[in-house]
Amino acid sequence: MKKILILITILFSFSASGISKETTFTNKIFEKSQLDGKTVIIHSWNKTCSTCAKQVKILDKAKQDFKDVIFLSFEQTKDKEIAKFLSIDYWTTIVVYRDNKEVSRSIGQTNKEKIYSQINSL
Template identity: 70%
Template sequence: MKKILIIIFTLFTMKTFAVDKSTTFNNEIFQKAQLEGKTVVINSWNETCTTCKAQIKILDQAENEFKNVLFLSFEQTKDKDIAKQLGIDYWTTIVVYKDNKEVHRSIGQTNKAKIYELIKS
């Protein structure tokens, strides 16, 4: 009985922490933005990752505030080809591109001020 309760609790909490986000990364959009010199923020996440969920909340706020920045995201374990293309190995990775090059890479950052600083600089 104890094992059944542990399994039910685990499944329930995993769904509670699930990130409601979809993959928005598209190579054509990414390349076009790079050619146009736009700032691009890419977020790698996983459905059951609580740190990812915190990052997504902050990046959703940033997307509303930084209208001239393109925000893209992808689900790390499902979109392995994107992760390989960008050299991203961890779920909680935020990568910022400016002027057609990577300028910042952050892993596991959940501090809003620091994430905003990455985007602004």
């Protein structure tokens, strides 16, 4: 019984840390993208967050569907300066910038249609 509990604990640990994402956000890329008139999506995540993992899957698909959009991400707990710069307080935040302005922000959203609608927001 003890071995089964240990095995279950290990399996849950692996599934919770399923995100193998890197920080792609830099001020230089962010500023240049906005100067070029691009829509920029920023995703704040944490590797132990299951909601973040769901968002990553949706955003990875969105990268294929929205070729002209710049997708940037950062790990909330490691990149605290980025979080402060963008006023992002939660792991599961998705922010859309267009024309040098924030046009949309959601926290914890895992519905593909709503995230896509957020990307398309005016």
